[in-house]
Amino acid sequence: MRVTIADVARAAGVSKSTVSRVLNAKAEVDAGTADRVREIIARLGYVPSSRAVGLARGSSRTVGMLAPSLTWPWMSEVLQGAVDAVEAAGYGLLLFTCNRGRESMTRFAAQVSARAFDGLLVVEPEDEIGAVVPMHRAGLPVVLIDDRARHPAFPSVSTTNGLGGELAARHLLALGRRKPLVITGPPRFGCVRERLAGFVRALEEHGVGHDPRRTVEGDFTERSGEEAVEKLLAEGLDVDAVFAHNDLGAAGALRALRAAGRRVPEDVAVIGFDDIPFAACTDPPLTTVHQPLRAMGEAAANLLLAHVGGHPPPETSVALPTELVVRASAPHP
Amino acid sequence: MRVTIADVARAAGVSKSTVSRVLNAKAEVDAGTADRVREIIARLGYVPSSRAVGLARGSSRTVGMLAPSLTWPWMSEVLQGAVDAVEAAGYGLLLFTCNRGRESMTRFAAQVSARAFDGLLVVEPEDEIGAVVPMHRAGLPVVLIDDRARHPAFPSVSTTNGLGGELAARHLLALGRRKPLVITGPPRFGCVRERLAGFVRALEEHGVGHDPRRTVEGDFTERSGEEAVEKLLAEGLDVDAVFAHNDLGAAGALRALRAAGRRVPEDVAVIGFDDIPFAACTDPPLTTVHQPLRAMGEAAANLLLAHVGGHPPPETSVALPTELVVRASAPHP
DNA sequence: CTGAAAGCGCTTACAG
DNA sequence: CTGAAAGCGCTTACAG
Numbered sequence: 001m002r003v004t005i006a007d008v009a010r011a012a013g014v015s016k017s018t019v020s021r022v023l024n025a026k027a028e029v030d031a032g033t034a035d036r037v038r039e040i041i042a043r044l045g046y047v048p049s050s051r052a053v054g055l056a057r058g059s060s061r062t063v064g065m066l067a068p069s070l071t072w073p074w075m076s077e078v079l080q081g082a083v084d085a086v087e088a089a090g091y092g093l094l095l096f097t098c099n100r101g102r103e104s105m106t107r108f109a110a111q112v113s114a115r116a117f118d119g120l121l122v123v124e125p126e127d128e129i130g131a132v133v134p135m136h137r138a139g140l141p142v143v144l145i146d147d148r149a150r151h152p153a154f155p156s157v158s159t160t161n162g163l164g165g166e167l168a169a170r171h172l173l174a175l176g177r178r179k180p181l182v183i184t185g186p187p188r189f190g191c192v193r194e195r196l197a198g199f200v201r202a203l204e205e206h207g208v209g210h211d212p213r214r215t216v217e218g219d220f221t222e223r224s225g226e227e228a229v230e231k232l233l234a235e236g237l238d239v240d241a242v243f244a245h246n247d248l249g250a251a252g253a254l255r256a257l258r259a260a261g262r263r264v265p266e267d268v269a270v271i272g273f274d275d276i277p278f279a280a281c282t283d284p285p286l287t288t289v290h291q292p293l294r295a296m297g298e299a300a301a302n303l304l305l306a307h308v309g310g311h312p313p314p315e316t317s318v319a320l321p322t323e324l325v326v327r328a329s330a331p332h333p
Numbered sequence: 334m335r336v337t338i339a340d341v342a343r344a345a346g347v348s349k350s351t352v353s354r355v356l357n358a359k360a361e362v363d364a365g366t367a368d369r370v371r372e373i374i375a376r377l378g379y380v381p382s383s384r385a386v387g388l389a390r391g392s393s394r395t396v397g398m399l400a401p402s403l404t405w406p407w408m409s410e411v412l413q414g415a416v417d418a419v420e421a422a423g424y425g426l427l428l429f430t431c432n433r434g435r436e437s438m439t440r441f442a443a444q445v446s447a448r449a450f451d452g453l454l455v456v457e458p459e460d461e462i463g464a465v466v467p468m469h470r471a472g473l474p475v476v477l478i479d480d481r482a483r484h485p486a487f488p489s490v491s492t493t494n495g496l497g498g499e500l501a502a503r504h505l506l507a508l509g510r511r512k513p514l515v516i517t518g519p520p521r522f523g524c525v526r527e528r529l530a531g532f533v534r535a536l537e538e539h540g541v542g543h544d545p546r547r548t549v550e551g552d553f554t555e556r557s558g559e560e561a562v563e564k565l566l567a568e569g570l571d572v573d574a575v576f577a578h579n580d581l582g583a584a585g586a587l588r589a590l591r592a593a594g595r596r597v598p599e600d601v602a603v604i605g606f607d608d609i610p611f612a613a614c615t616d617p618p619l620t621t622v623h624q625p626l627r628a629m630g631e632a633a634a635n636l637l638l639a640h641v642g643g644h645p646p647p648e649t650s651v652a653l654p655t656e657l658v659v660r661a662s663a664p665h666p
Numbered sequence: 667c668t669g670a671a672a673g674c675g676c677t678t679a680c681a682g
Numbered sequence: 683c684t685g686a687a688a689g690c691g692c693t694t695a696c697a698g
Contacts, residue, residue, distance in 0.1 A: 004674095005676060006675080006676095015684065015685045016677090016685090016686095017677080017678080017684070017685060018683085018684060020676070020677060020678085021677095021683095021684090024677085028683060028684085029684085030683055031685085032683080035683085041602050047443060047447050048447060048448035048449060048676070049394060049447060049674085050449045051384060051388040051445075051675080052672085052675030052690090053389075053675080053676055053677080054384040054676090054690095055382075055385055055387075055388050055674085055675080055676070055677095055691065055692085056687095056689080057677065057690085058677095058690070060384060062427070062449075069413065070409045070413040070673090071410060071411050071610075073610070076409055077403075077404060078405045079428075080402065080432060083428055083430050083432070084430070084433060087433065087437060088439055090498055092427045092429075092444060093429075094395070094425045094428075095412075095421065095426050095427075096425075097416050099413060099414065100417060100420065104420060105490055105688075107423065108425075111383070113378070113380035113384075114380050114382060114383035115335070115382055115383060116380060116395075116425055117381045118500035119456050143672090173528040189441065217343070222614060227589065251614050255616070256686075258616070274444055275693050278611045278614065280613070280616070281555060281581075283388075283588070283591070283616050294523075302459070307692085328371070329521070337692085337693060338691065338693055339691080339692095347668080347669085347694080348668065348670075349669090349693090350668070350669060350670080350689090350694080351669075353693060353694085354668090354693095356692095356693095361667060361668085363667055363668085366667080381691080382690085382691055382692070384690055384692090385674095385690070385691030385692040385693090386691080387674095387692090388673095388674050388675065388691080388693095389673080389674055389691075389693040389694085390674085390694095391674070391693095443697085459693070479685080481683070519694040525676085530681085
């Protein structure tokens with residue numbers, strides 16, 4: 001049999017109430033009694049049952065995290081950050097994905113209704129945000145991470161996408177490049193629009209116009225990066241730089257440029273976005289706009305934890321700073 | 334107020350016992366009564382509280398997963414597989430890492446003592462396995478994934494590492510290569526010893542001896558792959574192939590070979606191990622021994638779920654098949 | 667086939 | 683400062 005609060009109470013010669021007070025560090029316990037109880041607890045190796053505590057208190061000291069898929073290259077860092085923060089707070093992290101489509105969401109909704117966790121972290125919601133809204137309305141604390149659709153109803157954590165675009169543009173300008181190709185992600189994502197806007201803004205501030213034909217829509221895959229380069233070259237447009245909205249796309253661009261006989265960075269400087277581990281391993285290694293992914297996961301978790309803990313919902317959304325990581329594909333001037 | 338089983342019972346004009354029986358699909362309920370109760374449940378949108386069910390039943394329909402770190406390149410796939418299987422079974426997955434060292438393990442142990450989950454998945458245990466043994470002994474079902482130390486006390490899921498080594502060797506032999514460099518991982522890992530043994534065995538079966546100087550110990554980093562190649566070349570040994578025990582190491586080898594002016598695959602054919610997504614993006618794309626990571630995660634979760642469900646612990650350990658994925662770094666003969 | 671009651675292991679007013 | 687009792691929302695023998 002596992003040891004319960006009753007066992008501790010009996011061994012200490014006090015009531016369960018008193019043991020509970022010691023456990024929860026309530027002030028009104030006699031110091032001597034408290035010490036004795038603590039000693040018994042240690043001796044018996046007693047740990048309160050999380051299920052019983054949860055039922056009695058009406059909360060589970062657990063938060064949920066819903067992500068579309070775990071295999072996106074930057075999910076790992078975000079997840080690690082969230083796990084670290086949640087763990088540090090003594091909470092547990094219950095992980096869900098929408099990997100199996102409708103069925104996933106049905107099961108997930110059941111867990112929400114069952115009050116399996118006290119708050120929810122949602123990563124990059126697209127379709128599933130529709131399902132999250134009513135949960136939030138029903139009282140579930142929610143924090144979004146990298147909200148691509150810019151849903152204003154939720155607190156969220158993101159990164160300075162616009163500034164990231166500016167950083168890329170300024171670096172290319174400093175390298176003397178004036179004819180950049182921009183390979184975007186799907187324009188329905190807020191982050192994509194912000195990265196593009198920041199990039200173009202910085203060019204214009206330097207008196208460099210951006211020919212719309214130099215903006216090619218991609219879908220964040222390596223293949224789409226390749227195709228974007230091929231398309232531009234086929235159109236006969238000059239290129240002396242590439243700014244891809246993610247590292248995978250930039251890797252595709254590197255490949256297409258090599259295939260076309262263009263040297264990187266001599267002929268074409270290439271900058272990516274994200275700074276996934278893989279970025280340091282391309283040939284040449286990729287200059288890229290670093291997203292503080294782990295910090296974003298941590299910040300989101302801490303925001304949620306504060307919210308769950310009953311604190312007033314803090315700043316509705318925070319944007320952590322991007323920074324340019326310079327490697328050989330677009331070296332220092 | 335949230336709706337409870339008492340509300341349903343009242344609305345249906347039955348006792349809580351009966352509602353509970355319907356909920357848990359016990360046989361002994363009148364069909365008509367059951368239908369009526371189900372209708373009320375649907376109308377009220379009632380979902381049983383997981384905390385209350387857990388307390389009453391003594392189990393939480395949740396499994397834990399402990400991983401050293403989430404940012405290893407192949408963790409994502411394993412985790413996704415585990416999440417999928419756990420989710421399909423209607424369970425929740427509580428995620429823990431040892432990322433914060435001792436403190437992580439202390440907190441984790443507390444969760445175990447608190448009976449926060451019914452079973453545990455442990456990924457690639459090294460140090461933490463010492464902490465898991467007593468938990469297992471105390472009755473916690475445990476399944477290991479990719480147990481590098483070959484701990485016999487636990488059921489585990491791994492891959493056919495020896496066969497993977499053989500596949501690599503046979504492919505290189507078919508390409509006419511006779512002087513391979515093997516870049517291993519830390520030899521304390523069982524998987525490393527198996528990969529090497531399988532590789533050497535296949536060579537010898539073809540009458541090709543393996544000079545021990547051609548085996549260089551790495552540590553699974555890209556840098557160690559680079560260094561292994563540099564070392565061998567510095568020693569003046571001939572090389573016409575590389576078999577690295579992971580893809581990162583193979584990527585390092587590619588880089589060092591290029592730096593040394595060796596063409597891949599013409600001069601040196603290169604084979605990696607793992608088949609992480611990045612393997613398709615190297616230059617040239619990497620031929621590698623594919624580990625069925627997602628399937629391993631799924632299999633481990635299903636093994637654990639069966640165990641938790643009270644089924645007799647099935648085969649003590651399963652090894653899922655590796656297969657060779659041929660890309661340009663070591664093309665078809 | 668169905669219900670009343672006890673029990674799961676805690677917390678928390680309420681008295682004292 | 684401390685204890686007895688009710689309550690959290692279920693499940694499960696035990697009767698009938």
